[in-house]
Amino acid sequence: MSLIEFIKQLWPWYVAGPLIGLTVPTLLIIGNKTFGISSSLRHICAACLPAKIPFFNYDWKKEVWNLFFVAGILVGGFIAFLLLQNPDPMIVNPNLSAELATYGITNYNSLVPTEVFNWGSLFTLRGFIMMVAGGFLVGFGTRYAGGCTSGHAIMGLSALQWPSLVATISFMVGGFIMANLLLPFILKL
Amino acid sequence: MEQHKNIAEMEIVVEQKHHEFLTENTDFEMRSLDATCFNESELKHPWWHNLKYAFVGLLFGILFVKAEVVSWFRIQEMFRLQSFHMYGIIGSAVAVGIISVWLIKKFKIKTIYGEPIEFVDKKFNKGQIYGGLLFGLGWAVTGACPGPLFAQIGSGATVIAVTLLSAITGTWVYGKFREYLPH
Secondary structure (H helix, E strand, O other): OOHHHHHHOOOOHHHHHHHHHHHHHHHHHHHOOOOOOOHHHHHHHHHHOOOOOHHHOOOHHHHHHHHHHHHHHHHHHHHHHHHOOOOOOOOOOHHHHHHHHOOOOOOOOOOOOOOOOOHHHHHOHHHHHHHHHHHHHHHHHHHHHOOOHHHHHHHHHHOOOHHHHHHHHHHHHHHHHHHHHHHHHHHHO | OHHHHHHHHHHHHHHHHHHHHHHHOOOOOOOOOOOOOOHHHHOOOOHHHHHHHHHHHHHHHHHHHHOOOOOHHHHHHHHOOOOOHHHHHHHHHHHHHHHHHHHHHHOOOEOOOOOEOOOOOOOOOOHHHHHHHHHHHHHHHHOOOHHHHHHHHHOOOOOHHHHHHHHHHHHHHHHHHHHHOOO
16 A cells, blocks of 8 residues: 555544644644634634624734634645545444435535535525534634634643633533434434 | 843843733633734744744644544534544543643743743633533534634535634624623
């Protein structure tokens, strides 16, 4: 197996996890930055439409590193897709694929189920709830909580901050409620 | 020689101001964490110094896609307890993070510019519960937290740009109605 084929496979958790963890000291050491991604959404608001709202009235240009960081993530996603894509479909737990098949989700070639997340279904009820309402909850919730998985679960827990533990547990509770209790009804729409 | 002394004095003043700021201002969400402290010194650097963050982000984006952290399916497995993958990733990332932060504190490691690395304690408010629950709902339905949204768009799921736009709207609406929400 060539190196590139080796890289194209799914990276196991014990490789990916520690590398994600190393982002914390890397950002601290290269410029005293605390790892966090959801703040980028706030900086975009402050840059584009501050509308005299005090929450968005700050010098976003001083935070521009965060926008460079997320732009890098976008380009990284593009490079991985273009050059390092796994040729095989994703292998998921058989219980999950059996459940998803009942909602008409059978394509595992993309990172998101293309039956749900596509331009055509944006204005169906299911597509609207999952893409538009879901996105709204992500943006509203992370800012209300003061951080997301990176800022609270990774950075906050790394610095042993107990409010971050509270936030992380809340994320998980919300996720369990959605995936197990609400999402089946939404996917049936 | 004289010039060096002045710079050293200036740095001390900046440090003091920073320290006062950290101890006085407790509404960390109201200001942006970096806005008035560390980045004061960052201003001395030309803009292209930010490219290093773009580079770290780029590696991060590749990692996100290749470990399928940004996969809607992996998030569903996680919340249905059908796979260890995501728990392994988050758990080992936190373990490495804890050790790194401990080492930085223990050996007083400085940044590449020689500045001391400072940590700010997070203050508890009820938003971490209410907001956390709301974000959890959104996370399970979109299969993405804010970082993965960017990586998903990059990896060809262009419609996720709408989800990102909606997330930005959500952030804006939070900012607009912040004072009426329980914290």
